[in-house]
Amino acid sequence: MNCDFRTDFPIFSKYPEMVYLDNAATTQKPRQVNEAVTRFYEEANANPLRGVYDLSVKATEAYESAREKVANLIGAKDASEIIFTRNTTEALNLIAYSYGLSHLHEGDEIVITIMEHHSNILPWQMVARQTGAKLVYMMIDKEGRISPEEIETKITDRTKIVSIGYVSNVMGVLNPVEAVIKKAHSVGAIAIVDGAQSTPHMKVDVTELDCDFYALSGHKMLAPMGIGALYGKMKLLLEMPPFLTGGEMIEYVEQQSATFAEVPHKFEAGTVNAGGAVGLGAAIDYINSIGLDYIEKREAELVKYMIERMGELPYIEIIGGSKPCDHHGIVTFMVKDVHPHDVASILDEQHVCIRAGHHCAQPLLKFLGVNATDRASVYFYNTEEEIDRFIDALTKVRGYLGYGA
Numbered sequence: 001m002n003c004d005f006r007t008d009f010p011i012f013s014k015y016p017e018m019v020y021l022d023n024a025a026t027t028q029k030p031r032q033v034n035e036a037v038t039r040f041y042e043e044a045n046a047n048p049l050r051g052v053y054d055l056s057v058k059a060t061e062a063y064e065s066a067r068e069k070v071a072n073l074i075g076a077k078d079a080s081e082i083i084f085t086r087n088t089t090e091a092l093n094l095i096a097y098s099y100g101l102s103h104l105h106e107g108d109e110i111v112i113t114i115m116e117h118h119s120n121i122l123p124w125q126m127v128a129r130q131t132g133a134k135l136v137y138m139m140i141d142k143e144g145r146i147s148p149e150e151i152e153t154k155i156t157d158r159t160k161i162v163s164i165g166y167v168s169n170v171m172g173v174l175n176p177v178e179a180v181i182k183k184a185h186s187v188g189a190i191a192i193v194d195g196a197q198s199t200p201h202m203k204v205d206v207t208e209l210d211c212d213f214y215a216l217s218g219h220k221m222l223a224p225m226g227i228g229a230l231y232g233k234m235k236l237l238l239e240m241p242p243f244l245t246g247g248e249m250i251e252y253v254e255q256q257s258a259t260f261a262e263v264p265h266k267f268e269a270g271t272v273n274a275g276g277a278v279g280l281g282a283a284i285d286y287i288n289s290i291g292l293d294y295i296e297k298r299e300a301e302l303v304k305y306m307i308e309r310m311g312e313l314p315y316i317e318i319i320g321g322s323k324p325c326d327h328h329g330i331v332t333f334m335v336k337d338v339h340p341h342d343v344a345s346i347l348d349e350q351h352v353c354i355r356a357g358h359h360c361a362q363p364l365l366k367f368l369g370v371n372a373t374d375r376a377s378v379y380f381y382n383t384e385e386e387i388d389r390f391i392d393a394l395t396k397v398r399g400y401l402g403y404g405a
Ligand code: PMP
Pocket: 024, 025, 087, 088, 089, 090, 117, 119, 120, 165, 167, 168, 169, 194, 196, 197, 217, 360
């Protein structure tokens, strides 16, 4: 297989020994993205959206061109429906504070799933606390699936917001978002998709999905940290109050009142992360140059290989679905008798980076009856050789701690 693009990632030549399998937490950055950010600061740096001079216009163009790229990537019809945020967390909080607090009342319900990341739980707990609405959970089976009955019975006439992760950051399972969105709309609720773990790995079309909001994080898809995006249907964005207030997001300010800028600027208060947005634009160009079809196929091959090889080790239990296709880039597991943090530390001694802990999904882990797990997650630049190194390192874990194979 051609993995020429590995040379685009300076970190891999800096640490040739390293096997990086924590891509669900954040991905590595290609030179093309780093250079685009540097180029922005060296050749176009000015405060975008403020000045009328040439350099500021250049900065504004670079920033707005990144917005177009995000819109094209996720199939938004109008780039104005893309709001830059710091990350998925901020995007979901924006919806909660702006839409949630202004639309929900006592007796209303917000429906999420038990497998959500804390970023898609805590904002809704806040809305529920402040409005008297109730937070309702759709439960899953052992394989991580939400049944059609669960969708049918939990989303009711009381439901006003449904928010669901497209791909779980723990189970790796792809959720039935189309069915959830359809059901939400049938009861007059809005549907939000947490796209943190889907956008980097598969084709997404928000228009086809017909979701009302879609959140993503740049750093999980080759872009710098500190830049993310929220897609929202224009109809909703127009009627929503601002989330943060201050500079940039206004039209006129009087002593006691203000009118706000047009969407999307209404939601982008203060000086924006233009360098980050340019980096995200460059990351999207890079992803498009490889192709999401290729990325999805390659990751499926890598996960299949990983699961097959893990199957050779009888003391490993994989959490979630039994088939490789149940795991979208993410394999969460336990090593019998060994604490997940010890597993990750022993792997680290062998230069293998995996994640151990609750993965910001404590309600899910409680539901699964564990305090912590290990998680290996791939991106298209990983190789079978790296997976062999991971397996090799795993075979040493129990021996290090004095257990038999
Ligand atoms: N949702 C999911 C499914 C995630 O995996 C993550 C990141 N682990 C987040 C939300 C939050 O992303 P961020 O920290 O970039 O805001």
